[in-house]
Amino acid sequence: MKKIWHIGYLDLKLMVKDKAFFFWVLVFPLVFILIFGNLFRGSKTDTKASLIVLNQDKGKWGAYFSEKLKSPGIELAVTKSEPKDYFRMLVIPADFSLKIEKRAAQTLLLKKDEDANMQAGAVAETRIAQAIVKLISELIIYGNHRDIKAFFDSRSPYRDLVRVRTRLPRDTIAKIPSGFDHVIPGILIQFVMMMVLLYGGISVMEDRKRRVLARILYSSASFAELFAGKFLGRVLMGLLQSAILITGGKLFFHLNLGNIFISFLNILVFTLAMACLSIFIGSVLKKEELIVGVSVLLANMFSALGGCWWPAEIVPPAFRTLGMISPAYWAMDVFHKIIFFGKGFAAIWPNLLLLLAFTAVFMALALRFFKINE
Amino acid sequence: MSRTTLIIGNDIKRRLRAPMATILFLIIPLAMTALIGMIFDPGSGGETKLPAIKLLLVDKDKGLAAKFLVGAFDQKEIKDMFQVTLIDEAAGEKLMKKGKASAMLIIPENFSDDLAEQKISTLEVVKNPSEEFLPGVAEEFANTMAVGFSAIVQVFADELKIIKSASKLNLEAISIAELTPFLEMARIKIIALNSYLSPLLLQLKTSTTTKPGKTAKPKGFNIFAYIMPGMLIMFLLFIIEAFMRDIQNERADGKIRRMMFSPLTTRELIAARIFSGWLMGVLICLTAMAVGTLIFSIDWGNSLLVLILVVVSCFWCAAFFAMLNAFFKNKNQAGAFAAPIILVFAAFGGSMLPLEQIPQGMRWLAKFTVNNWFITGSQEIMAGGIPHGSLIVLSVSGLFFAMVAMIALQRRLST
Numbered sequence: 193m194k195k196i197w198h199i200g201y202l203d204l205k206l207m208v209k210d211k212a213f214f215f216w217v218l219v220f221p222l223v224f225i226l227i228f229g230n231l232f233r234g235s236k237t238d239t240k241a242s243l244i245v246l247n248q249d250k251g252k253w254g255a256y257f258s259e260k261l262k263s264p265g266i267e268l269a270v271t272k273s274e275p276k277d278y279f280r281m282l283v284i285p286a287d288f289s290l291k292i293e294k295r296a297a298q299t300l301l302l303k304k305d306e307d308a309n310m311q312a313g314a315v316a317e318t319r320i321a322q323a324i325v326k327l328i329s330e331l332i333i334y335g336n337h338r339d340i341k342a343f344f345d346s347r348s349p350y351r352d353l354v355r356v357r358t359r360l361p362r363d364t365i366a367k368i369p370s371g372f373d374h375v376i377p378g379i380l381i382q383f384v385m386m387m388v389l390l391y392g393g394i395s396v397m398e399d400r401k402r403r404v405l406a407r408i409l410y411s412s413a414s415f416a417e418l419f420a421g422k423f424l425g426r427v428l429m430g431l432l433q434s435a436i437l438i439t440g441g442k443l444f445f446h447l448n449l450g451n452i453f454i455s456f457l458n459i460l461v462f463t464l465a466m467a468c469l470s471i472f473i474g475s476v477l478k479k480e481e482l483i484v485g486v487s488v489l490l491a492n493m494f495s496a497l498g499g500c501w502w503p504a505e506i507v508p509p510a511f512r513t514l515g516m517i518s519p520a521y522w523a524m525d526v527f528h529k530i531i532f533f534g535k536g537f538a539a540i541w542p543n544l545l546l547l548l549a550f551t552a553v554f555m556a557l558a559l560r561f562f563k564i565n566e
Numbered sequence: 567m568s569r570t571t572l573i574i575g576n577d578i579k580r581r582l583r584a585p586m587a588t589i590l591f592l593i594i595p596l597a598m599t600a601l602i603g604m605i606f607d608p609g610s611g612g613e614t615k616l617p618a619i620k621l622l623l624v625d626k627d628k629g630l631a632a633k634f635l636v637g638a639f640d641q642k643e644i645k646d647m648f649q650v651t652l653i654d655e656a657a658g659e660k661l662m663k664k665g666k667a668s669a670m671l672i673i674p675e676n677f678s679d680d681l682a683e684q685k686i687s688t689l690e691v692v693k694n695p696s697e698e699f700l701p702g703v704a705e706e707f708a709n710t711m712a713v714g715f716s717a718i719v720q721v722f723a724d725e726l727k728i729i730k731s732a733s734k735l736n737l738e739a740i741s742i743a744e745l746t747p748f749l750e751m752a753r754i755k756i757i758a759l760n761s762y763l764s765p766l767l768l769q770l771k772t773s774t775t776t777k778p779g780k781t782a783k784p785k786g787f788n789i790f791a792y793i794m795p796g797m798l799i800m801f802l803l804f805i806i807e808a809f810m811r812d813i814q815n816e817r818a819d820g821k822i823r824r825m826m827f828s829p830l831t832t833r834e835l836i837a838a839r840i841f842s843g844w845l846m847g848v849l850i851c852l853t854a855m856a857v858g859t860l861i862f863s864i865d866w867g868n869s870l871l872v873l874i875l876v877v878v879s880c881f882w883c884a885a886f887f888a889m890l891n892a893f894f895k896n897k898n899q900a901g902a903f904a905a906p907i908i909l910v911f912a913a914f915g916g917s918m919l920p921l922e923q924i925p926q927g928m929r930w931l932a933k934f935t936v937n938n939w940f941i942t943g944s945q946e947i948m949a950g951g952i953p954h955g956s957l958i959v960l961s962v963s964g965l966f967f968a969m970v971a972m973i974a975l976q977r978r979l980s981t
Contacts, residue, residue, distance in 0.1 A: 327768065355712060507617070
C-alpha cells in the first residue's frame, strides 16, 4: 500500500510542479466560470429586460400607455428623442392618441438590437403585449358609445384580478440557485476530465518512453502496485483539481453544492472513471500531440453531451438521450439532484453505480493495454 | 533548389509522413461544429426552437373559467410550445420534486367563482429549480394568461355574475324579460369588442437593428457557418503551435546545432520554419473549409478574399509562435505556456462562445486575439463585405511578430 501511495503521490507532485499547473487548475477554470456564470446571469445592463419607450405622441395616450408598461422585471425609460444605443426600443408614433381617439387600428414598432439578450427581449415583448391587452380592455369597458375625450375622467381602470405566484417544489430548496450554481458543477466536471486525461495520459506515455515504468519495476514494486500507483496518482489529480475549484467557487462565487459528502462521493467516483480512461489513452497513444488531441476531443464531447456547457433543458430530446453515453451526464445528474432538489443518497446511488460501470470498462481497457516498454 | 526551400519541403514531408495528430486536430473543429450546430440548428424558420416545455396542469377549480384556461392549451401555437399533462396536485408535486417537468401550473379552488365576483384569484406556478430558461417561459405565459383573464373578467363583469347566479337557478324560474337588459348590455360590449379587436386596435411589429459599424446577420442563417470559423482558428492555433515547437525540439536534440555546420544561416532556418508553419496552416485551413462546405453547406463567400484572410491569419499564427519560441527556454516551457495562451485566445476571442455573449467588461480583450479578427473577417466575407480591419490588423501585427521572431530567434539559436 505504501508503494502505491508513493507512486501516486509522486505523480501528483510532478503535476503540481508543472509550470502551467495553476493556470490549468485554477486560472483557466475561473475564467470559464466568470464568462459562463455571467452569461447565464445575462448582461448587467440587460438583466431586467431594459426597454426604452420613444414617446413621440402629441396627446395623452402615449404617456398613459407607457405607464401600463411598468411592471416588475422590466427596466423602463421613457424618452422623447431616439437614443444612440439601446437593447430594445418601442416607438410610440406622433399620431398615437389621434388614432386611439378615432378607434383606428395602428401598429407599434419594437426595435431590437441583434446582440441583445433574447430572454430579456422575450420578457419585454410579453409585457408590451400585456400592456396592449390592459389598454384595450379599459377601452372596451368604457364602451365606444361614450365620448373618448372624457375617458381619463370617467374610466374604470384595469385591475389585476388574476395574479401569479411562483414557488419551488416543496421540500427541495428554499432559494433560487444563482447562475454560478448552475455553471460551476459543469466546469468542475469538464476540468476534472480535461486535467486527468491530459496530464494523466501524457505522463503515462512519457514514463513509458523514458523507461521510468521499467525502472520502477526494478524496485520491489510489483506490476499490480505500479498500476495501482499510477491509477491513484490520477485520482489524486482529479481530487486536487476539484478541491481547488470548489474552494475557489465557495470563496468567490458562494457556490452551493448541496450535500457536500454526496458531492465528494460523486466527484470521487467520476474521477475513478477518468483515471482509468487516462491510463488507457496514455497506453495506446505514443505521441503527446495525439494524447492532447484525443483528450481535448473526448473531454469536449463528453462535456457538451453531458450537459456541462449549456442547460440540458434546451437540448433536443434525441441529444439528451445520446448524452447518456457520457460519464459527465451521470455526474451532472447527481449534482442536479443534490444541489437543486436537496436529494440524498437514495436518489443518486443508481448514478454512482453507472459511473462505477464506466470505471470497470475503462479499467479493463487500461489493464489490457498498459505497457511497461514501448 | 535553395536551402530554405529544402527545409520547407522536408518539414512538410515529415508532417505528411505522420499525419495522425494533424488529422485529429482537423477532425476536432469539424466534430465540435457538427455537435453544436446540430443541437442549436435553427432549421428553416431561422430561429432556434426550444424543445416543448413539459407543463403539469392542476385544476382544483373545475369551473367554467378553469375550463377556458385549460382549453387555451389546445390552441395550435400553444400546443407546439407546451407538452401539457393534467394531473392532481399531489402527483404533480412528486413529479416536480423529481425534476420531471419544467413547471406546474395550479388553478386554485373557487377560481371561477372568485372571478365572477371580481375577487382576486392567484394562479400558482411551481418552477423546476434545475432548469434556467423553460420555467421562466412558463411563468411569463401564466402572467399573460392572468392579464387576459383579468381583462375578460372586467369586461364581462356583469354578465359573469348573471351566468354564476343562473347556474344555481332553475331555468324555468328565469324569464326572457328579466334577461333582456343584460343581453342588451352584452350586445353593446360585443360591438365595442369587435371594433377594438377586428382589426386589433394596437398591434406590435418587431424589427432587428444592427449597431453602426457592425454587419447584420444575413438572411438564410447557417448555424454551422456561424460556429466553424471560431472552432477552426482555435485548432489551427494548436496545429501551427505544434509545428513551430519543432524549433525547441530540434534545439533540444541538437539537430539545429548540426544544421548550423552546413552553409545554412540562422536567418534562412528561421524563415524556413515560419514559412513551413504558415504553409501547413494554410493547407489545413483550406482543407477544413472545403470539408465544411461539403458537409455543412457553408458558403464562405468570395474565394479570393477567403484565401487572403486564411493566408494572413496563418502567417500571424506562425509568426506569433515563432516569436514565443524565441522567448521560451526549452520545449517544456513552450508546451506549458502555449496551450494556455491558445485557450485564453479562444475564450476571449469568440471561439468558445459568440463575442456578444461575453460579459461587456471583457469584450475589449477580443481585439488582442487572432480568433476575433479571423471570425469577424470570415463573417464579413460571408456577408459580402471586405474585411479591411481584420486584414490590416493581422498583417501588420503578423509582420511585427515575424520581425521580432527573426531577431530574437537568431540570438536564441546562436547561444
